[in-house]
Amino acid sequence: MTEPIKPALQPSEWAAIMARAEDLVALREQVKGSPFSPHALAALFLYDQPFGFTPQDVIDEREVQAYCAAMAAKHAAAGESATAETFRLLGERHTIRADKLAALLPPFDAPAGGEEMPR
Numbered sequence: 001m002t003e004p005i006k007p008a009l010q011p012s013e014w015a016a017i018m019a020r021a022e023d024l025v026a027l028r029e030q031v032k033g034s035p036f037s038p039h040a041l042a043a044l045f046l047y048d049q050p051f052g053f054t055p056q057d058v059i060d061e062r063e064v065q066a067y068c069a070a071m072a073a074k075h076a077a078a079g080e081s082a083t084a085e086t087f088r089l090l091g092e093r094h095t096i097r098a099d100k101l102a103a104l105l106p107p108f109d110a111p112a113g114g115e116e117m118p119r
Contacts, residue, residue, distance in 0.1 A: 005051050043104040053101045055108040061098035065091045 009017070017024060028038050036044065046052035068091030075084035 003050070008051070039103070046104055047106070053104055055105060058098050058102045058105065058108075061094045061101065065094040065098065067091075068094060 031038055031041060034041075068087045072084045072087035072091065075081075075087060
């Protein structure tokens, strides 16, 4: 990526939207009659955009989760239960994040053996 990713909205724009949350709800209600859910529209609008997500993002999150699981096991074996629990909880958050990202992408097969996906 050659250019920095700019925020989608400026803080003042976010503040204006959040102050009128009912407008956002109304916008979401408008798409309910279309063939696509808000979830589907989000995926379609993000697809193939420089600010969207890639299969590599999912793979990275799953690799971090695996590392966290290994570190949790290592610390648990050493009797460091608090540190083990921290890694376990962190791994859970990375799993959830990977699932959220994957839900916004077309189906893909993750490469075997830690090979990197093309970006």
